[in-house]
Amino acid sequence: MPFFNRIHLFHYESYLQQQLHQLKENGNYRYFLDVNKSARHFPVFYYESGGITKRAINFCSNDYLGMSVEEDVIAKLSFTAHQSGTGSGGTRNISGTTKQHVSLEQTIAAWHQKEAALLFGGAYLANFTALQTLGRSIKDLIFISDERNHASMIEGMRSAGNQKMIFGHNDAGHLEEILSSLPLHQPKLIVFESVYSMNGSIAPVRDIITLAKKYNALTYIDEVHAVGLYGASGAGICEQEDLLQQVDIINGTLAKAVGVIGGYITASQTIIDFIRSFGSGFIFTTSLPPAVCAAAEKSITLIQQQSSQRTKLFHLVEYLRRLLGDADITFTENSSHITPVRIKNAVECKNVADKLLTQHGVYVQPVNHPTVPKGEECLRLIVTAKHTREQAAHLVTSLKQVLIEEDTYHMQEQQA
Ligand SMILES: Cc1ncc(COP(=O)(O)O)c(C=O)c1O
Incomplete structure (x- = not known):
């Protein structure tokens, strides 16, 4: 009998698959969206879904000043x-x-x-x-x-x-x-x-x-x-x-x-x-x-x-936060340009992000563990110097609608 048959062998693929399965169960598996970035239309971009080209606005880019398309x-x-x-x-x-x-x-x-x-x-x-x-x-x-x-x-x-x-x-x-x-x-x-x-x-x-x-x-x-x-x-x-x-x-x-x-x-x-x-x-x-x-x-x-682009960005951040406040959407207060909206649960966070993309053309990546500690899952809202006020307003109305539909609006308010 070959030596291999007598001992318990480690199954590499199944071990790794099990870890991935666990990650999916916890809602922490990372799904990437294939973004067709547009230098002409940034922050608007395009992506393929079910054989159809769709259009969305990017609200999670770190290209804060839009310099990549300058x-x-x-x-x-x-x-x-x-x-x-x-x-x-x-x-x-x-x-x-x-x-x-x-x-x-x-x-x-x-x-x-x-x-x-x-x-x-x-x-x-x-x-x-x-x-x-x-x-x-x-x-x-x-x-x-x-x-x-x-x-x-x-x-x-x-x-x-x-x-x-x-x-x-x-x-x-x-x-x-x-x-x-x-x-x-x-x-x-x-x-x-x-x-x-x-x-x-x-x-x-x-x-x-x-x-x-x-x-x-x-x-x-x-x-x-x-x-x-x-x-x-x-x-x-x-x-x-x-x-x-x-x-x-x-x-x-x-x-x-x-x-x-x-x-x-x-x-x-x-x-x-x-x-x-x-x-x-x-x-x-x-x-x-x-x-x-x-x-x-x-x-x-x-x-x-040019400080004008920085100034424009910070004015837009202020505007976005005013709209969020008016819509009773709680966000983490800070004096930076980053506006996190806590969703508290990895699965829910992903559901909200999916609906924003598919139903409203709003792209916000859910931020999950290990990027943030468990229980601090959030949508990290980013407006850049290239966004317009109309786009920021669209983000807020879309987010409010999805939070209400998902019944997380109420849960969200309790975090205040
Ligand atoms: C705080 C911080 N430091 C370092 C990095 C790494 O920067 P880079 O993308 O240039 O490798 C990142 C993210 O990308 C970051 O968020």
Whole structure:
């Protein structure tokens, strides 16, 4: 008898299928909508359903300023691609550093009033690599992390293996308790975000930096959802609060308000040179295409020059919230551009989102676990600088109708 028949074998496919089944049962399985994005009609897009092309309005894009469809940015991308080709063809060390990379890094550093910047394939990789590299290199470093930090930071810290202490979300008091319990000479890194992407809260950045200085900690801030939107030149919350030179390391993305792709960190020359020299996720991967760098730089230049798009966006957010209030739809109050509407239950959240799309042409992605803790499922409403007031009004009337139909309107009110 063959050896295989005598032992209980592990069934890979059925094990994985069982996990997927569980995910579906919990309502947390992720269904993607195939969006046919339109540069001409954004935020309107098209999708296929039952062989028919349908039209809907996107209310969940992070292309906050609509820079991905800006004519000058598109032109820069295609012009540079024609000049330099599509890919860079190399890691940064092996022919993958082009003049577009160097120029973009200088622009980013100057934007954030830092000495240097370093590009990555995305902000996820930038967070992961920077935290992993610092943790692995400074053996006694303790990470002090906000409990709502993004997965990219959590995974970076975890992979470094250093001790980690978690402070309550945006709770400077709790942070101080932790800091004061540690010896002053102990190396420590406070890791947090400025605008939290799912609940839209904004960190008490000034208080956190003051504490960091008092207890000799380094600060690492993820400004992914703030870059392009806050501050006089759109550099983020640190610019708005006049703290750019106080924070040690800033992480940002080129994929959301900047409308292209890629991520970065910016800091002192020494910190950047260190991550450049020791960061595995920086060293061992092909660099961004030159055309992408040129387009991102063009977009940043436009953002710096035009505050009108930011102003338009914030006026529209205000308008949307006024309409939601008038319709008695409860949303999580915050001072950012993100408007979460809690639905409290993953299955219901998906039902509401499905009805909005199929019956009203409104696309809002349900946000489920593990992106948010269980019980905090929500619809994350986003209006961009390209939406109109009429579109925002259509969202609210549609949402109200669906909530009433689904009998969640009443449940929703109880959360107030
Ligand atoms: C807070 C935060 N940090 C980092 C990232 C990763 O950014 P990127 O899409 O550039 O990898 C995201 C989401 O995409 C995010 O929400």
